[in-house]
Amino acid sequence: MAATIDQIFVIFANWVGGFFPAAWHAAVVDVLGVIGIVSVFPALFALTTVLERKGLGRMQNRLGPNRVGPAGFLQPVADGIKSLTKEDVVPFTANGIMHFLAPLVLVVTVFMGFAVLPVGRHMQLVDMDAGLLFFFAMGAATELSVFMAGWSSHNKYSILGAMRAIAQMISYEVPMLLSAVAVVMIVGSLSLPDIVSMQDQYSGVWPHWFIFTPWGFAAFLIFAIAATSESNRSPFDLPEGESEIVAGYHTEYSGFKFALFFLGEYLAMFALSGLGVTLFLGGWAAPFSFLSFIPSWIWFFAKVMLSIAVFIWLRGTFPRLRQDQLMNFAWKFVLPMALLDLVVTGIWRFLGPGWQQWVVCSLILIAAYVVMGRTAFAVKHFGPRRYRYAE
Amino acid sequence: MSGVFYFISAVTVAGALAAVLLRNTIHCALALAVAFAGLALLFLSLDAQFVGFVQILVYIGAVVILVVFAILLTRDSEAPNQGVYSRTWLAGLVITAAVFAFLAWAVLASLPGLPRRAVAPAASVQDIGNALMTRYVLPLEIIAVLLTAATIGAVIVAMHEKARSK
Amino acid sequence: MLGEGLLKGLAETARNFVGSYVSKERLTTVEYPDERIPTAENARVFPFLVYDGSDWQAGMRCVACQICEKECPPKCIYIEKSKDKKPDYVGKQQFYPTRFDIDISVCMSCQICVEVCPFEAIKMDTQFELATYDRFGGLLMDREQLSRSNEYYHNIHPTEASEVDAHLAEEKVKVEAKAAAAAPAAAKPPAAAPAAKPEAATSAAAAPKAALAMPTPEAEASAAKPAALEEAPPAGGKD
Amino acid sequence: MTPLTAYLLVAALLFAIGLAGALTRRSAILVLIGIELMLNAANLNLIAFWRYGPHPEFLTGMMFAIFSIAVAAAEAAVGLGLVISIYRHTQTTDVDQITRMKG
Numbered sequence: 001m002a003a004t005i006d007q008i009f010v011i012f013a014n015w016v017g018g019f020f021p022a023a024w025h026a027a028v029v030d031v032l033g034v035i036g037i038v039s040v041f042p043a044l045f046a047l048t049t050v051l052e053r054k055g056l057g058r059m060q061n062r063l064g065p066n067r068v069g070p071a072g073f074l075q076p077v078a079d080g081i082k083s084l085t086k087e088d089v090v091p092f093t094a095n096g097i098m099h100f101l102a103p104l105v106l107v108v109t110v111f112m113g114f115a116v117l118p119v120g121r122h123m124q125l126v127d128m129d130a131g132l133l134f135f136f137a138m139g140a141a142t143e144l145s146v147f148m149a150g151w152s153s154h155n156k157y158s159i160l161g162a163m164r165a166i167a168q169m170i171s172y173e174v175p176m177l178l179s180a181v182a183v184v185m186i187v188g189s190l191s192l193p194d195i196v197s198m199q200d201q202y203s204g205v206w207p208h209w210f211i212f213t214p215w216g217f218a219a220f221l222i223f224a225i226a227a228t229s230e231s232n233r234s235p236f237d238l239p240e241g242e243s244e245i246v247a248g249y250h251t252e253y254s255g256f257k258f259a260l261f262f263l264g265e266y267l268a269m270f271a272l273s274g275l276g277v278t279l280f281l282g283g284w285a286a287p288f289s290f291l292s293f294i295p296s297w298i299w300f301f302a303k304v305m306l307s308i309a310v311f312i313w314l315r316g317t318f319p320r321l322r323q324d325q326l327m328n329f330a331w332k333f334v335l336p337m338a339l340l341d342l343v344v345t346g347i348w349r350f351l352g353p354g355w356q357q358w359v360v361c362s363l364i365l366i367a368a369y370v371v372m373g374r375t376a377f378a379v380k381h382f383g384p385r386r387y388r389y390a391e
Numbered sequence: 392m393s394g395v396f397y398f399i400s401a402v403t404v405a406g407a408l409a410a411v412l413l414r415n416t417i418h419c420a421l422a423l424a425v426a427f428a429g430l431a432l433l434f435l436s437l438d439a440q441f442v443g444f445v446q447i448l449v450y451i452g453a454v455v456i457l458v459v460f461a462i463l464l465t466r467d468s469e470a471p472n473q474g475v476y477s478r479t480w481l482a483g484l485v486i487t488a489a490v491f492a493f494l495a496w497a498v499l500a501s502l503p504g505l506p507r508r509a510v511a512p513a514a515s516v517q518d519i520g521n522a523l524m525t526r527y528v529l530p531l532e533i534i535a536v537l538l539t540a541a542t543i544g545a546v547i548v549a550m551h552e553k554a555r556s557k
Numbered sequence: 558m559l560g561e562g563l564l565k566g567l568a569e570t571a572r573n574f575v576g577s578y579v580s581k582e583r584l585t586t587v588e589y590p591d592e593r594i595p596t597a598e599n600a601r602v603f604p605f606l607v608y609d610g611s612d613w614q615a616g617m618r619c620v621a622c623q624i625c626e627k628e629c630p631p632k633c634i635y636i637e638k639s640k641d642k643k644p645d646y647v648g649k650q651q652f653y654p655t656r657f658d659i660d661i662s663v664c665m666s667c668q669i670c671v672e673v674c675p676f677e678a679i680k681m682d683t684q685f686e687l688a689t690y691d692r693f694g695g696l697l698m699d700r701e702q703l704s705r706s707n708e709y710y711h712n713i714h715p716t717e718a719s720e721v722d723a724h725l726a727e728e729k730v731k732v733e734a735k736a737a738a739a740a741p742a743a744a745k746p747p748a749a750a751p752a753a754k755p756e757a758a759t760s761a762a763a764a765p766k767a768a769l770a771m772p773t774p775e776a777e778a779s780a781a782k783p784a785a786l787e788e789a790p791p792a793g794g795k796d
Numbered sequence: 797m798t799p800l801t802a803y804l805l806v807a808a809l810l811f812a813i814g815l816a817g818a819l820t821r822r823s824a825i826l827v828l829i830g831i832e833l834m835l836n837a838a839n840l841n842l843i844a845f846w847r848y849g850p851h852p853e854f855l856t857g858m859m860f861a862i863f864s865i866a867v868a869a870a871e872a873a874v875g876l877g878l879v880i881s882i883y884r885h886t887q888t889t890d891v892d893q894i895t896r897m898k899g
Contacts, residue, residue, distance in 0.1 A: 059570040059573050059577075060573065061577050062577075062584070062586055063588070128440065129440060129441075129515050129516050133516075136448055137444040137445075137451075140452020141447060144451060144455060159463075163460070163463065166460070170453070170456060313567065313571070314567075317563075318563070373559025403810065404806065404813070407810050407813040411813055411817030411821065411826065419826060419829060423829050423832070426810075430836050430840060433803070433843075434843050437844060437847040441858070441862075442839075442843060445862060449866075450836070450865070453872075454868070454869060458876065462825055465879060476820050476822060477892055479819070480819070483816060483819025484816060486819060487815045491808060491815075494808035494811065512846075514846075519855060519858065519862075523862075530863055534863055534866045538869070544877070548878055549880045
């Protein structure tokens with residue numbers, strides 16, 4: 001019974017596919033999968049926007065939206081209607097075609113990333129051999145849409161925001177890839193289902209998630225930082241910096257195109273959360289062996305929503321970084337730590353099971369963290385800035 | 392050959408043509424991205440999944456972005472008043488035509504006596520990894536050194552004079 | 558230690574988040590159209606005209622002296638003086654405004670009109686829900702719309718209104734005493750009085766007037782000294 | 797036409813386009829774009845030969861393509877760094893005007 005519920009969507013898709021000729025079967029199942037992705041994640045996006053606003057409000061001791069529908073949960077419907085009926089303004093000097101294409105490119109590439117995410121047991125659209133690489137390739141392609149949006153708007157704030165966004169995305173893509181490589185080194189595969197099934201094991205009731213290893217924990221932190229930055233979320237929201245460059249590269253977008261950008265950014269956040277969950281938090285695996293009866297897709301979405309909650313929490317807490325702080329942090333702290341983590345992962349693999357690998361790897365990582373943290377705080381331009389205007 | 396191949400090839404060639412013909416340099420860079428995407432699809436149609444994705448990741452994600460950055464940093468997108476083509480464009484065109492004619496003749500005339508292999512050769516990521524770590528480990532190391540050197544070199548070359556002399 | 562501050566910050570927001578569900582004091586939001594907080598006594602929005610008694614036309618304190626019209630920085634007041642006269646609160650014959658318009662889309666709520674008014678006729682209102690669909694006509698208030706009874710004034714600014722009343726009563730007593738003293742001496746022709754009246758009023762009561770010229774600090778200061786203000790009704794909520 | 801021939805022809809065409817770009821454009825960045833296209837045409841050749849050539853199990857063509865991509869990335873980084881550096885000195889990226897070395 002539990003297995004049936006676990007696979008209910010797979011069974012359903014195959015059942016629908018059974019009505020078609022055998023040659024079409026696979027195609028129909030794929031189309032159903034695409035429909036699933038294209039409907040579930042935007043629905044999740046709608047839910048998340050209102051949850052985010054309510055959560056942020058609570059963190060600032062406000063109520064958040066509570067007017068439209070029960071407890072404000074129909075707010076996204078109102079927002080959607082508003083953005084659909086708004087005038088679609090294209091600046092006079094804008095490059096029309098690119099201005100039109102940019103949000104589409106963003107949304108399409110982001111959606112493609114979902115194709116390889118395993119949202120449940122046997123529930124991914126394509127089981128690609130190089131799935132992880134595909135995901136990152138699609139992530140890299142979104143940078144282009146950001147640039148197109150910024151440049152075609154013919155607005156200095158837009159182009160500033162776009163250049164900031166691209167510089168930031170490139171800088172943080174490197175540690176992100178490296179932290180994923182640590183996982184790949186242990187699993188020995190770029191296929192995301194393989195990575196999950198490796199973590200879907202238990203010692204007693206405890207899961208074998210990669211976050212519960214020294215190298216995995218470090219890689220997870222690096223991944224989380226890089227993912228926050230990649231998805232342009234606070235505290236790394238310089239490309240959008242409402243207070244300085246008025247929403248950056250989508251300043252000149254209004255109406256539905258703006259909504260597409262908004263959707264694209266949220267979907268990128270979902271995709272990165274899903275990837276983080278898959279790589280480090282066991283994907284669709286249950287946290288304890290005795291909870292395995294709950295369907296795998298519930299666990300996946302619960303974990304994704306949990307990481308979204310952390311994103312919101314971070315956004316509600318931290319102030320925006322300065323551009324130089326952002327770059328220094330990426331290249332002088334996160335990247336060395338990611339490289340070191342790769343070495344530590346190698347050591348972990350080399351030492352083999354036993355208590356030694358735990359002690360050695362933890363010690364190396366903690367020592368590096370402490371030393372780098374200390375030196376980082378001592379270095380001029382990087383540590384806390386002492387303002388002297390009070391004198 | 393299937394229609395898919397012709398379509399992808401047409402897109403790729405059109406992108407490449409646009410990349411070298413358009414007046415606005417930014418448009419050239421974006422057309423280049425189209426050409427690279429088409430090439431990645433061609434790689435995929437050749438069953439080289441890994442290389443196709445690497446192509447997207449490296450070329451669209453990095454090289455095109457680098458080009459775009461360089462264009463914006465050098466104000467290259469403002470079209471020059473004396474035309475976008477070099478003084479020696481005619482010679483260049485003649486050389487190009489000659490090269491293409493020679494290449495096409497060579498390709499068509501050689502008629503490679505190779506089998507039409509319908510089944511894709513196996514090249515999983517694991518195989519590629521194994522090959523990189525065994526047979527091609529020396530080139531890999533050399534590439535690593537080259538990339539490090541290139542990174543440092545690019546930073547030093549592009550660094551401000553003032554910062555360097557300090 | 559690197560990251561310590563980050564964790565502290567996260568703990569703070571987490572405390573806010575959980576606390577906002579647990580304790581009511583954290584959520585200071587007042588859901589405005591549904592619930593309101595009583596306006597503060599010193600709240601001031603736009604001017605209104607005070608009248609005594611129940612008939613706004615008979616009891617209007619304004620004598621159309623046009624000082625406020627001249628002093629208004631954005632020139633949002635428009636007054637037309639009447640041809641005839643009507644008795645004011647002390648019974649003296651005075652002009653009255655046949656038109657008194659304030660364009661509150663222009664008014665900047667500076668309260669200078671209130672400060673310059675020698676007749677305590679114009680005061681600041683607390684009514685702020687003045688949104689209208691008519692951009693030009695709806696925000697141009699005529700004298701009927703601007704008129705508010707003295708009771709209303711007491712209701713919104715009790716301290717200040719009591720002071721004004723006390724002052725007016727004092728003034729009235731003074732005038733009556735003068736009149737009582739002057740009555741047996743000579744029956745002055747009433748025609749001469751109106752012309753001399755404005756200067757007479759200001760010069761005769763110079764000391765208390767000076768204090769009243771600036772009602773706001775006065776009201777703030779008087780909040781501390783509760784002299785003869787016990788009968789003032791408490792500041793009620795919005796009507 | 798065998799598939800291999802078709803791919804080789806496309807690659808030859810791309811190479812020619814890249815060459816034309818490199819030889820006829822004024823802007824140094826466009827020259828670099830042309831060179832990138834030529835390198836990519838070569839990659840397409842390598843992959844096509846791996847796919848249809850003998851001994852695909854050695855992955856020679858694919859390895860060459862991967863290394864070529866890495867080299868091209870390095871080349872792009874250094875080349876664009878040079879372009880920016882030249883621009884700083886001469887305020888132009890026009891390859892016809894950068895003639896100081898001609899004497």
